[in-house]
Amino acid sequence: MIHPDYKFGFRVAGDITGRRNLIDFEKAFLAYLENSPKAETHKESYLSAFVFGADFRAYLDREGSPRGFNGPCWAPYVWFDIDEAELPKALEAAKFLAESLLERYRTLHADDLLRFFSGSKGFHIGVPVCWEAAPSIVFNSVARRMAEGLANRARVKIDSGVYDKVRCFRAPNSTHPKTGLRKRFLEHSELMGLSVDGILELAKEPVAVELGERPKPDSLMLEDWRIAVEEVDRNDRANEQRRLDLTDGNAKLNRSTLDFIRAGALEGDRHRLLFSAAANLAELGCPPTLAHELLTETALDSGLKPSEVRRQIDCGLTHVKGGKP
Template identity: 40%
Template sequence: MTTPCHNVGAFVLGAPTSPRALVRHADLLTAYADGAIEDGREAYLSHFAFGPEMTAHYRANRNSVAGFAGPCWCRRLVLDIDRADLSAALADARRLVAFLHQRYPEADGNVPVYFSGGKGFHVLVELANHPPPAVGFQHVARTLAEAIAARAGVKIDGAIYDVNHIVRLPNTRHPRTGLFKRRIDPEALFRLDIDGIRDVARHPAGDGIPTVRGPVPQLETDWHEAGQATARDTGARAIRRGAGTGTPDGRAPRYLVDFFRFGTGEGERHQTLFRCAAWLTEQGAPPSLVAALLTEPGCDVGLAPKDVERQIGCGIEHARRQRSATAGPRPEPATDPDAFEQWAIAHESDPLPLEVAEGGRA
């Protein structure tokens, strides 16, 4: 079980973009699951819980959790099944739960499953082996979750294991469908069809979260193996990075090559992403390609999606300003059509003038 010093959670009341407040993680989750809090608004809680390091980070960064790289922990690991076809999501949720009951028989009947109220299901695996909080805990958690899903033949969302990821709280309403995130007991999961599950989700319920009452030896083994696999992957990345510090790539700056291969450290993430976006733009890559190349690596190093988008945009704009400052004035097409054509090709990714963008209107 977690200790009081690792019971800090990031709580969001309202849309996911709303400010985060620090709360007692276990207490708030229990209150929503038990129905002690009745609120028609959206509400979210961080997947992982934190210790005093998060409190210090939050205060030092103007009440922001972005960029946190300290130890984290969770009691229940969420496996998120999200499909455009809800029937397919239900089939995969059933397949995953059946596998969990088979692999961890001590947890049979105590694997909580929630209909998200939207496009999928959250299947919770209680870490009954009680792994301690640690820096990088979330990476081992992801390795374990993906290994479980692979064995079950189910695809899950890996983005949920970002250290600051938030998850919709039980018994809160989905803003688009109006349905509630509701726990579906095992018997109902295998008996009800989609319409039946939607009917259950029309109202909240204070049915709590079932817990595993004893040790689960196979889960302890699986966690240990996930930790070893994560360590091997981290070590291999470090070896590859060390081996690549010799001759620099003559076609691209080292910081760009390293960013794609290995990511970057916490204190360099914003600057490196900015520099990569600027360099690619300078080479003539259009904004859509720059964003396509850098968005996923930016998120992988722990930046929030909004920060990734902002740094890429700033890098693109910086390169454009630099190019405009050195390119000279635009030639007039009527007096020097060849020079104008060359200028237009060099500036084809620049924003359109207002009168062109708006169809000639002044």
């Protein structure tokens, strides 16, 4: 399941603000899937959304936190995080997405997807990375572009925040602190056939899950990944040009930045547009304090949590400056 050189991740046992502890990701992930006593799934728990190499281990040992790490990463799954204000809408979206993925990738069987009720108001669907996708500094960005393209094809909104490189992602079978429900694995028939009440009933208890063999890659997986790589590369080149414009005194306030300050963004685009707006302000030499003042209220009005707002703004500022905001 794991790339041989990228086996490290982090775990948070308890509140999401807690310490990020280094783990062997595959062992920890399987322990949660299997509802092992060692995983303590009766508690709130999180795992890293991506996996890392030895440089991450050294960074975490040195800094005491993964924050600011910008080295290469990889992932055994491309995740889709579907959240809606109303759970029935989230369930319908998850059904549409699952069916769309299986229709597009013919080598995938229903059992190859990982499907979870999040424990609160959404669903997580994971597509196994069974195609050739090398670890890289931009792996998480490429995964996001691929996922956004697939979600758009299915006309489903997803939360782009999960593609932050050092993002916490709720662990399988763990307990949601507000609802007391589990992040519950769902069989394909359960996702497609159960009502919301039926799924909520299942989520009262954990379930042990055993992974099957990795599926064979579909040619369209390779094509979708290639397109996403090219899109990220074009975006990086455009960002580099903006940096050059900045040194020449030609930097401009992007229209999307102005639109975000004025009106915010819809769910599914909030993290991406907030990050982009913060990065654009940094390109213009905007002080961090002023950037937070300009963006925070609108971001909160868009439905993001205060901690998410601070993180996305800081990440955008850091992305341009190459260091701490």
